[in-house]
Amino acid sequence: MQTKNIMIVGVGGQGSLLASKLLGRLLVDEGYDVKVSEVHGMSQRGGSVVTYVRYGEKVYSPIIEEGEADFIVSFEKIEAARWLSCLKKDGKIIVNTQQIDPMPVIIGAAQYPSDVLDEIAKKGAFVDALDALSLAEEAGSSKAVNIVLMARLAKYFDISYDKWIEAIEKTVAPKFIDLNKKAFELGYNY
Amino acid sequence: MKELLIGNAAVARGLYEAGCNVISSYPGTPSTEITEFAAKYDEIYCEWAPNEKVACEVSFGASLQGARTACAMKHVGLNVAADPLFTLSYTGVNGGMVICVADDPGMHSSQNEQDSRHYAIGAKVPMLEPADSQESYEFAKKAFELSEKYDTPVLFRMCTRIAHSQSIVETGEREEVGVKPYEKNPAKYIMMPGNAKKRHPFVEERTEKLTALAEDCEFNRIEYTDSKIGVITSGASYQYVKEALGDSVSVYKLGLVNPLPVKSIQEFASKMDKVYVIEELDPIIESHCKNIGVNVVGKELFSLIGEFSQKTIAAAMQKDAKKVYDLEMEIPMRPPMMCAGCPHRGMYYVLAKNKVSVLGDIGCYTLGAMPPLTALDSTLCMGASISGLHGFNKAGGEESEKKSVCVIGDSTFMHSGVTGLINIAYNGSNSTVIILDNSITGMTGHQQNPTTGYNIKGDPAAKIDLETLCRSVGINRVSVVDPYDLKECERVLKEELNADEPSVIISRRPCVLLKYVKPKKPLTVNKDKCKSCKKCMSFGCPAISMHDGKAVIDKTLCVGCGVCEGLCPFGAIESEVQE
Numbered sequence: 001m002q003t004k005n006i007m008i009v010g011v012g013g014q015g016s017l018l019a020s021k022l023l024g025r026l027l028v029d030e031g032y033d034v035k036v037s038e039v040h041g042m043s044q045r046g047g048s049v050v051t052y053v054r055y056g057e058k059v060y061s062p063i064i065e066e067g068e069a070d071f072i073v074s075f076e077k078i079e080a081a082r083w084l085s086c087l088k089k090d091g092k093i094i095v096n097t098q099q100i101d102p103m104p105v106i107i108g109a110a111q112y113p114s115d116v117l118d119e120i121a122k123k124g125a126f127v128d129a130l131d132a133l134s135l136a137e138e139a140g141s142s143k144a145v146n147i148v149l150m151a152r153l154a155k156y157f158d159i160s161y162d163k164w165i166e167a168i169e170k171t172v173a174p175k176f177i178d179l180n181k182k183a184f185e186l187g188y189n190y
Numbered sequence: 191m192k193e194l195l196i197g198n199a200a201v202a203r204g205l206y207e208a209g210c211n212v213i214s215s216y217p218g219t220p221s222t223e224i225t226e227f228a229a230k231y232d233e234i235y236c237e238w239a240p241n242e243k244v245a246c247e248v249s250f251g252a253s254l255q256g257a258r259t260a261c262a263m264k265h266v267g268l269n270v271a272a273d274p275l276f277t278l279s280y281t282g283v284n285g286g287m288v289i290c291v292a293d294d295p296g297m298h299s300s301q302n303e304q305d306s307r308h309y310a311i312g313a314k315v316p317m318l319e320p321a322d323s324q325e326s327y328e329f330a331k332k333a334f335e336l337s338e339k340y341d342t343p344v345l346f347r348m349c350t351r352i353a354h355s356q357s358i359v360e361t362g363e364r365e366e367v368g369v370k371p372y373e374k375n376p377a378k379y380i381m382m383p384g385n386a387k388k389r390h391p392f393v394e395e396r397t398e399k400l401t402a403l404a405e406d407c408e409f410n411r412i413e414y415t416d417s418k419i420g421v422i423t424s425g426a427s428y429q430y431v432k433e434a435l436g437d438s439v440s441v442y443k444l445g446l447v448n449p450l451p452v453k454s455i456q457e458f459a460s461k462m463d464k465v466y467v468i469e470e471l472d473p474i475i476e477s478h479c480k481n482i483g484v485n486v487v488g489k490e491l492f493s494l495i496g497e498f499s500q501k502t503i504a505a506a507m508q509k510d511a512k513k514v515y516d517l518e519m520e521i522p523m524r525p526p527m528m529c530a531g532c533p534h535r536g537m538y539y540v541l542a543k544n545k546v547s548v549l550g551d552i553g554c555y556t557l558g559a560m561p562p563l564t565a566l567d568s569t570l571c572m573g574a575s576i577s578g579l580h581g582f583n584k585a586g587g588e589e590s591e592k593k594s595v596c597v598i599g600d601s602t603f604m605h606s607g608v609t610g611l612i613n614i615a616y617n618g619s620n621s622t623v624i625i626l627d628n629s630i631t632g633m634t635g636h637q638q639n640p641t642t643g644y645n646i647k648g649d650p651a652a653k654i655d656l657e658t659l660c661r662s663v664g665i666n667r668v669s670v671v672d673p674y675d676l677k678e679c680e681r682v683l684k685e686e687l688n689a690d691e692p693s694v695i696i697s698r699r700p701c702v703l704l705k706y707v708k709p710k711k712p713l714t715v716n717k718d719k720c721k722s723c724k725k726c727m728s729f730g731c732p733a734i735s736m737h738d739g740k741a742v743i744d745k746t747l748c749v750g751c752g753v754c755e756g757l758c759p760f761g762a763i764e765s766e767v768q769e
Contacts, residue, residue: 046524
């Protein structure tokens, strides 16, 4: 099998770390060779962050480049646009419709593009947009956006619902398992 | 057991299984997790040292005693530890010693992208470089044998993409090797000229032996295919080569990157029509090849600058690019910034408002350089803010002293700031030093340090009292301010700038990301009172933005620090959540 590529992109502090941990666990349990790569340190402080998840029979490079991503899971609207060039021709974008203004926008040095998801769709890319923040809040915490988005990603996978739940149980701290299961359910059935 | 581990965790596992007993390190991205993971094993004594030189010397002492030992640091940390390193090469070891150093090609979280392989060449010690987590684990395990067999410290080179990428590792069990007996051996361990002169020939002979080892060892391997195009590579570059070029090339993969083999490279090259050297940063393998008469293509195709990827290699080898989607749209940049409620912001706001020159240092607070505060004038290396300010003021005189300060974090101050402060006191400049004390080593992800009162395991430890320390080196004027209290910060700043002796201002408030710092309720903007003056925006808090002409506070980011409440001239920011 050809190596599959998933990018998780967002804003530092949004919880992409847990999402990649969950995905890594799940894919290892499915028997794949897996590489998960993210950068720690300065860029995490509210900056644009990206995690690469690659799996297949044998994975070499830890990173995903232009035109290679099967999925881009974006925790924020313009982050999907920022990384769009990495998407494969028939790749899919799953995007949280949340808007987080970056500092250049906050101080008025740049404009937040209002129609960014429409522009991506106009290019012919597959866009699955959802308000993951509201669903996470419904589940009990705005921090569960990551699990809601993973649930949405799960819809496109040939891995059973129970396997995903099992992976959640293995990666999430015990006291947050119920909350995250609920978030997963809401994201999956949305 | 099969586990998905980041490279750094795999190194820790390897060190652990090889019977490592003592690890002393200073945190630095991308090396920090080596020591954090090692600290989870009770069999290893682990500590955060005040800096890398101390860490390396602690490790030396443990080796001298006979234990297997390691230290870990980022690439620039090895500059600090270079002093012990170069002479450790002469003394060699008793217990095996591994010095882990993590490079940061692409500068994800660093001030330069120096190539630490130069240190291996300069200090004449072997250097290992793994290419994934499994190798990180295996090489770390074998590094001690190498160290003990060849009587040398071993440099262990990681880079960001190996250190922070998770891949599958098949782990084993720890082997207790105990502590070797210690015997006094002045000729080997007292490096005064008479002894050192005798040790230098040993070092040169060792390099010859290690070169012979490099010709045929478990760290290096050749992957022949049908192709007569050869690539010599190592580390992360190996993965990009395999990804981009697959079986279309034969690959000589190096794991022992110093010393480099001679004969086996010549032999490999003789079987090829053309040989490429693909290595990030400096042309070290390339220069070696050219020195031994092997004609290779290297830096004319592959950059000296930044990180590689499968794309950069494919492009250099003229393979097709795959880009499909191109959005002709301006996407605003999203640079990193200080968090909402960050205590550093208050002090920076006051410094920017008073238009003082600010010599900065290394830590989260380097982000004070970003708009809208743009509060910094320089950032060089750990500790350079204090020493630099002294020179800045000696050159600029009284006028400079009255409008210049430096800022340094608590951990960085302990690392190498205190020596600069001693210089200020001793050589007398009326400098104003601001210690941004957020009670933790922030940027690298919350490590304890000598000012926090806790050790690496989170157990209580001796707590350095910054005020007493500053006074004891000869600074009479030491004040403490709360950076959330902007008025008081400004008053003290003006007073200390105008004082005719050196002073230290400790800006003290714990990092808002610390677990024990409980966020307060988010603040809200009363739209009727907001006059759209944007004064709150000048504070640069990521939680505040303007929407439809009015300030809005993002309740998912706001921690209720309340500083903006005091900034608003119209009382529009309210601390009670309006239901």
